[in-house]
Amino acid sequence: MQLFRFFADAYRQLKPCGFGIGMALLAFFVFVYFDQGAEVLRALAERRANSRGEYLTGATGVLRLLAFGGGTLLWCLASWYTARVLLYVNLPTTEDLFVQQDDNWPSAHLWLARNVPRILGAAPVAIIGYSMLRATQTYETDPPRLLHVLGVGFLIGSAVLWWALYKRREILEEHARNRLESILARKGKAASNQSAATHLGDVRLMAFDQELLNRASKIRFSG
DSSP: OHHHHHHHHHHHHHGGGHHHHHHHHHHHHHHHHOHHHHHHHHHHHSOSBOTTOOBOSOOOOHHHHHHHHHHHHHHHHHHHHHHHHHHHSOOHHHHHHHHHHGGGOOHHHHHHHHHHHHHHHHHHHHHHHHHHHHHGGGOSSOOOHHHHHHHHHHHHHHHHHHHHHHHHHHHHHHHHHHHHHHHHHHSOHHHHHHHHHHHHHHHHSOSSOHHHHHHHTTTOOOO
16 A cells, blocks of 8 residues: 555656656657667768768768757756756645655655656666667668767766766755855854755755745755
């Protein structure tokens, strides 16, 4: 019963960022299981002309590769930031859930709130990298070496992006602690508790409606 309730609450919690999750799953199936998706990735690694100067179907070129990488990075940042905002604010679909949990919010749900945006942010690069390596298996002989290189590079880039999003939170929290300590040092503890919490909120919270944020402040900081 408790396991069912956990998954039901997790579904309600993550429902606001369902579009980002759906887009990541759709991209995975398109690039991995559809020939058209694999052909797009193959074209990025194939030469545009062979040794005899004959035109081929490849789309390899510095500008095209940069444009493809830049578009993928924008997709990553949009997925991360959108999920972060949607999990951060108490939307009507999740407000009752958060009120019911109050201070007893399970640690697993706190983990989801912090890490699902990071996972969605790194997922597009990982999906493209895995799909490129999978596309090398569609050649009968001699797949382009560049396709292997791009696939491994995108997978490494996915890990680096997730690490950067993770360290971003640590940097913000360290900055918040330093500001809090400086505030407490300037004022007496009894008089500064409320103001220090306000300053901490200025660092860690985004500039949304304050009444809405007050209801969310007990729960979690996402992303």
